Amino acid sequence: MDDPLLRIRGLTMTARTARGPARILSDIHLDIGRGRILGVVGESGSGKSSLASCLLRLLPPNLERLEGSVDLAGTDLLSLPEPAMAALRGTRIAMVFQDPMSALNPVFTIGTQMVDVARRRAPGLTRAQALAKAEAMLARVAIPDPRARLAAYPHQLSGGMRQRVVIAMALLAEPELLLADEPTTALDATVEAQIVALLDDLRRDIAGSIVLISHHLGLVAQLCDDLCVMYAGTVVETGPTAAVLAAPAHPYTRALLACEIEAGDEGRLASIPGEVPDPVAPAQGCVFAPRCARAEPRCHAEPPLLRDIAPGRRAACHFPGAVP
Amino acid sequence: MGAGGARYLAGRLLTSLLIVFGAMLLLFALSALVPGDPAATLLGPQATPEFAARFVREMGLDRPLHERLWLFLSNVLTGNLGVDVLSGRPVAGLVLSVLPSTVILTFSAIGLAVLAGVPLGIFAATHRGSVADNVLAILSVAFIAVPSFVVAILLLLVFSLWLDWLPVLGGGDASDPIDQAKRLILPALALALGWIGFIARLVRSSMLEVMAEPYIRTARAYGLPERIVTYKYALKNACIPTLAILGLGIGRLLGGAVLVEIVFARPGLGRLIYDAISVRNFPVVQGSVLVVVVLFVVVNLLVDLSYAAIDPRLRDQGRGGAAR
Ligand SMILES: Nc1ncnc2c1ncn2[C@@H]1O[C@H](COP(=O)(O)OP(=O)(O)OP(=O)(O)O)[C@@H](O)[C@H]1O
Numbered sequence: 001m002d003d004p005l006l007r008i009r010g011l012t013m014t015a016r017t018a019r020g021p022a023r024i025l026s027d028i029h030l031d032i033g034r035g036r037i038l039g040v041v042g043e044s045g046s047g048k049s050s051l052a053s054c055l056l057r058l059l060p061p062n063l064e065r066l067e068g069s070v071d072l073a074g075t076d077l078l079s080l081p082e083p084a085m086a087a088l089r090g091t092r093i094a095m096v097f098q099d100p101m102s103a104l105n106p107v108f109t110i111g112t113q114m115v116d117v118a119r120r121r122a123p124g125l126t127r128a129q130a131l132a133k134a135e136a137m138l139a140r141v142a143i144p145d146p147r148a149r150l151a152a153y154p155h156q157l158s159g160g161m162r163q164r165v166v167i168a169m170a171l172l173a174e175p176e177l178l179l180a181d182e183p184t185t186a187l188d189a190t191v192e193a194q195i196v197a198l199l200d201d202l203r204r205d206i207a208g209s210i211v212l213i214s215h216h217l218g219l220v221a222q223l224c225d226d227l228c229v230m231y232a233g234t235v236v237e238t239g240p241t242a243a244v245l246a247a248p249a250h251p252y253t254r255a256l257l258a259c260e261i262e263a264g265d266e267g268r269l270a271s272i273p274g275e276v277p278d279p280v281a282p283a284q285g286c287v288f289a290p291r292c293a294r295a296e297p298r299c300h301a302e303p304p305l306l307r308d309i310a311p312g313r314r315a316a317c318h319f320p321g322a323v324p
Numbered sequence: 325m326g327a328g329g330a331r332y333l334a335g336r337l338l339t340s341l342l343i344v345f346g347a348m349l350l351l352f353a354l355s356a357l358v359p360g361d362p363a364a365t366l367l368g369p370q371a372t373p374e375f376a377a378r379f380v381r382e383m384g385l386d387r388p389l390h391e392r393l394w395l396f397l398s399n400v401l402t403g404n405l406g407v408d409v410l411s412g413r414p415v416a417g418l419v420l421s422v423l424p425s426t427v428i429l430t431f432s433a434i435g436l437a438v439l440a441g442v443p444l445g446i447f448a449a450t451h452r453g454s455v456a457d458n459v460l461a462i463l464s465v466a467f468i469a470v471p472s473f474v475v476a477i478l479l480l481l482v483f484s485l486w487l488d489w490l491p492v493l494g495g496g497d498a499s500d501p502i503d504q505a506k507r508l509i510l511p512a513l514a515l516a517l518g519w520i521g522f523i524a525r526l527v528r529s530s531m532l533e534v535m536a537e538p539y540i541r542t543a544r545a546y547g548l549p550e551r552i553v554t555y556k557y558a559l560k561n562a563c564i565p566t567l568a569i570l571g572l573g574i575g576r577l578l579g580g581a582v583l584v585e586i587v588f589a590r591p592g593l594g595r596l597i598y599d600a601i602s603v604r605n606f607p608v609v610q611g612s613v614l615v616v617v618v619l620f621v622v623v624n625l626l627v628d629l630s631y632a633a634i635d636p637r638l639r640d641q642g643r644g645g646a647a648r
Pocket residue numbers: 015016017022024042043044045046047048049050051060061062063098279
């Protein structure tokens with residue numbers, strides 16, 4: 001990728017816990033191309049949400065250390081003063097949070113919350129104009145009777161409806177970089193398909209880049225240009241989606257794919273034998289070695305670096321699979 | 325407010341009526357079940373036998389219990405709270421003449437406590453761990469720990485006797501509102517001080533809890549100004565637990581008012597009850613306590629209603645599931 005929108009280098013985040021420092025993200029290197037959709041997959045606890053929050057610089061209160069750089073079109077987000085960072089939120093970067101049940105404020109109407117977001121994005125808007133925009137956006141995410149929904153409180157909507165409201169809110173911000181953390185988990189298959197189509201449309205419309213975090217490899221395969229596989233807080237494989245899925249180089253990616261195929265069409269990531277490593281006591285060598293069928297002594301001793309294995313493809317493995 | 329709101333209101337009204345009815349039964353039982361000769365208990369040993377006999381007849385003390393209960397209830401419902409044993413004046417008139425003074429005192433105290441306590445609590449929460457937060461914590465606990473009559477005596481000594489800034493005792497000239505207002509300052513402050521501390525602590529902890537909620541993170545993720553995040557999105561949620569506890573605290577505040585009124589020699593329900601108890605003027609005790617109970621119930625009803633005005637989930641209580 002020649003001129004990526006976002007360039008992440010050596011991103012490492014640790015947090016204080018009762019048991020000692022926990023390594024939540026370690027040495028992440030990742031590029032997000034302009035106008036491209038990047039799928040981030042990985043088991044629960046692999047650090048996908050933490051990575052997204054880091055890109056917005058919404059950090060946990062127990063943060064211990066944050067290192068590396070996150071470069072958005074020439075601006076390093078990690079060294080930006082807080083007011084300048086706040087100015088980027090909701091304008092150039094927006095996020096759809098994982099849990100739509102708790103992401104909306106329970107004591108304000110959907111309309112009020114959307115109007116605040118719309119007017120933050122375009123300060124000149126009157127309330128009426130902002131409401132009209134919000135209504136249009138709700139209609140766009142296929143919410144029936146959007147005008148009435150604007151007057152509703154979050155608890156009056158179903159989970160799927162709330163999920164769509166949260167997406168509509170992110171769309172109001174018209175961001176260059178949209179972070180969508182499991183945006184379809186609360187939805188049934190039909191609605192999920194609508195949202196997927198919507199995200200696809202959106203890419204064409206605003207020429208922004210999207211980071212789509214998902215458990216659902218099928219969804220990622222359908223929608224994403226690039227794929228990033230995370231494990232234990234680090235990136236183990238990246239590359240164009242089709243190429244990675246056709247010939248996965250990292251044993252973890254292969255294991256993920258095998259789970260998906262076993263589980264069939266409906267499949268989300270089923271479990272892989274063994275346990276996700278404890279972030280408080282990280283492994284000596286390769287993070288995946290304890291669960292890897294092909295691990296050799298070198299894998300337990302020396303962590304593999306994320307390196308180029310073919311044009312556009314990178315993997316963190318001492319013995320990557322053959323790539324055409 | 326929809327059907328859910330109406331049902332909520334009806335439920336609260338019914339509960340309030342039941343509490344008042346229960347209080348009436350209790351008060352009746354108190355006077356009816358006093359052991360020994362009621363006339364002797366009420367009138368004291370000095371009463372002549374003729375006077376005692378007339379008293380028994382006039383008060384209906386010679387009738388069967390159920391008739392007396394009926395008489396008491398129907399009297400109260402028609403606004404007849406009985407007759408002052410000593411002066412022969414109707415109790416209702418006595419109570420009404422001092423009621424405004426107590427209501428003004430308690431409401432100015434609550435107003436003062438909210439006006440000072442809420443901003444202090446917000447400040448402490450947004451400056452958590454700072455020197456100011458710690459100083460406020462110590463002051464709040466000190467304010468809460470000192471009983472209001474001690475504060476009353478101290479204020480009286482300092483501001484009235486030593487500094488001579490404010491008039492000393494009494495409720496003030498009825499035709500001179502400025503004089504009345506001046507005489508309100510110290511008693512209201514005495515009553516409010518502990519509540520300022522209490523509300524500040526309460527608001528601080530609710531704010532901290534709310535600020536950690538995902539919907540606050542959402543607001544921040546959209547770059548909404550910290551002012552809006554704190555005073556709009558967080559404060560309204562933090563008000564809910566604060567209000568609930570405030571409602572329950574009204575009873576204690578009325579109790580505190582009794583002592584403060586005595587210290588400042590202010591006319592009021594507190595003084596009336598105190599004087600009546602010391603001369604065993606039973607009907608006056610009964611009547612004024614009943615009025616205090618009604619006052620408590622009415623204030624709680626108002627708190628419940630404002631509670632519902634803030635929290636839409638309460639208004640929808642008991643209504644079917646969320647819309648699809
Ligand atoms: N503030 C924190 N303090 C300590 N540990 C944390 C903190 N935030 C995240 N973690 C840990 O870091 C790991 C990654 O969490 P994260 O939520 O990013 O995973 P995820 O990939 O989004 O998982 P899921 O698919 O379940 O959403 C988990 O083990 C989590 O327990």
